[in-house]
Amino acid sequence: xxxxxxxxxxxxxxxxxxxxxxxxxxxxxxxxxxxxxxxxxxxxxxxxxxxxxxxxxxxxxxxxxxxxxxxxxxxxxxxxxxxxxxxxxxxxxxxxxxxxxxxxxxxxxxxxxxxxxxxxxxxxxxxxxxxxxxxxxxxxxxxxxxxxxxxxxxxxxxxxxxxxxxxxxxxxxxxxxxxxxxxxxxxxxxxxxxxxxxxxxxxxxxxxxxxxxxxxxxxxxxxxxxxxxxxxxxxxxxxxxxxxxxxxxxxxxxxxxxxxxxxxxxxxxxxxxxxxxxxxxxxxxxxxxxxxxxxxxxxxxxxxxxxxxxxxxxxxxxxxxxxxxxxxxxxxxxxxxxxxxxxxxxxxxxxxxxxxxxxxxxxxxxxxxxxxxxxxxxxxxxxxxxxxxxxxxxxxxxxxxxxxxxxxxxxxxxxxxxxxxxxxxxxxxxxxxxxxxxxxxxxxxxxxxxx
Numbered sequence: 001x002x003x004x005x006x007x008x009x010x011x012x013x014x015x016x017x018x019x020x021x022x023x024x025x026x027x028x029x030x031x032x033x034x035x036x037x038x039x040x041x042x043x044x045x046x047x048x049x050x051x052x053x054x055x056x057x058x059x060x061x062x063x064x065x066x067x068x069x070x071x072x073x074x075x076x077x078x079x080x081x082x083x084x085x086x087x088x089x090x091x092x093x094x095x096x097x098x099x100x101x102x103x104x105x106x107x108x109x110x111x112x113x114x115x116x117x118x119x120x121x122x123x124x125x126x127x128x129x130x131x132x133x134x135x136x137x138x139x140x141x142x143x144x145x146x147x148x149x150x151x152x153x154x155x156x157x158x159x160x161x162x163x164x165x166x167x168x169x170x171x172x173x174x175x176x177x178x179x180x181x182x183x184x185x186x187x188x189x190x191x192x193x194x195x196x197x198x199x200x201x202x203x204x205x206x207x208x209x210x211x212x213x214x215x216x217x218x219x220x221x222x223x224x225x226x227x228x229x230x231x232x233x234x235x236x237x238x239x240x241x242x243x244x245x246x247x248x249x250x251x252x253x254x255x256x257x258x259x260x261x262x263x264x265x266x267x268x269x270x271x272x273x274x275x276x277x278x279x280x281x282x283x284x285x286x287x288x289x290x291x292x293x294x295x296x297x298x299x300x301x302x303x304x305x306x307x308x309x310x311x312x313x314x315x316x317x318x319x320x321x322x323x324x325x326x327x328x329x330x331x332x333x334x335x336x337x338x339x340x341x342x343x344x345x346x347x348x349x350x351x352x353x354x355x356x357x358x359x360x361x362x363x364x365x366x367x368x369x370x371x372x373x374x375x376x377x378x379x380x381x382x383x384x385x386x387x388x389x390x391x392x393x394x395x396x397x398x399x400x401x402x403x404x405x406x407x408x409x410x411x412x413x414x415x416x417x418x419x420x421x422x423x424x425x426x427x428x429x430x431x432x433x434x435x436x437x438x439x440x441x442x443x444x445x446x447x448x449x450x451x
Contacts (some may be wrong), residue, residue: 065433069117078107081426092105137187143180169235206274207273245306252350256352271284271307279325286343289337337387382412
């Protein structure tokens with residue numbers, strides 16, 4: 001293990017401060033309940049304190065500031081914050097760089113020694129890159145592609161000693177391999193096992209190829225499995241198949257407020273390319289919706305048989321199973337989402353905000369980080385932002401809002417974007433961290449304005 005000083009060269013961590021204020025973009029997408037999806041966050045009101053060092057690269061509502069906590073760390077995916085404020089970031093490996101990241105993998109640990117909002121020291125450990133990372137009951141858990149492992153959190157040191165303990169083993173590979181996870185208050189570990197294919201076709205991603213019916217892939221993929229967070233050597237067979245029909249539940253979180261489980265669904269691709277008789281290029285760019293769902297034991301959210309249509313405003317039958325973009329069929333029995341977002345934005349993580357730093361309207365709401373699209377042509381690529389969904393009693397209480405924007409630049413795409421948001425985490429003081437697997441940047445967002 002190697003300890004480094006972050007100020008020793010921009011190759012590791014270039015420290016600076018960004019100001020972010022006044023997002024101005026606006027949409028009028030409508031969710032399942034018909035509420036307009038106006039993505040402009042309202043100003044918090046009162047006297048607004050401005051950041052000391054302004055930079056227009058990141059746009060936030062008035063009163064918020066985004067500092068660069070660390071920079072150039074590699075392919076920064078999910079993030080976890082310890083009770084003492086230490087930050088742990090999972091890094092995607094070079095092998096998995098096609099998913100949007102870069103770097104050699106492992107975990108980087110960061111500490112703000114002088115409490116100025118910027119990391120001062122770092123350490124790296126772990127040899128396998130992944131996405132999921134989390135802290136539970138004094139342990140640090142991490143995704144290592146085929147398994148979930150844990151270390152005892154270090155006492156004083158940034159890095160643990162010894163080999164990790166394997167809690168879940170023999171997870172399947174191929175297709176969507178990000179194994180993000182979350183914990184509930186009873187000690188259960190929930191793991192996303194994304195699909196191996198786009199839409200369970202006989203010939204994956206092939207024009208006109210029908211879907212397997214039944215889709216036997218659902219037996220081990222495209223769902224959420226529940227395990228005991230404290231028992232070693234578990235497999236999918238010894239765990240519980242908790243929910244199904246979620247193509248890739250990257251944004252998986254348990255609310256600390258009421259224990260509700262939320263996830264995001266990555267919608268399928270290639271409606272127009274594979275089924276041009278039913279979908280034109282614009283419909284293929286705008287569909288299917290990305291989804292925020294609430295997950296209960298036994299729920300089925302419909303993949304691959306169904307997708308959420310932005311035009312029909314409901315789940316409809318997929319063309320691989322005889323659908324034409326309007327027919328509902330078997331989808332009438334599937335679980336509908338709580339909120340929907342434009343197609344192909346790629347939701348990567350979700351955070352239920354419980355802090356008191358942000359204005360009261362944010363408490364209990366859900367932040368979602370979007371990686372940004374690659375497949376909305378001929379429409380412009382889109383996403384590349386963090387949105388906020390206000391919540392009350394477990395349901396959206398208003399339209400989703402763009403909270404942080406500007407990550408991708410004026411005309412973002414996977415190749416041209418400077419930054420692509422991935423991970424979200426809340427600090428003990430209520431600040432929110434956002435990671436970026438394109439430029440390796442980590443922001444710390446704080447509220448400094450009036451209430």
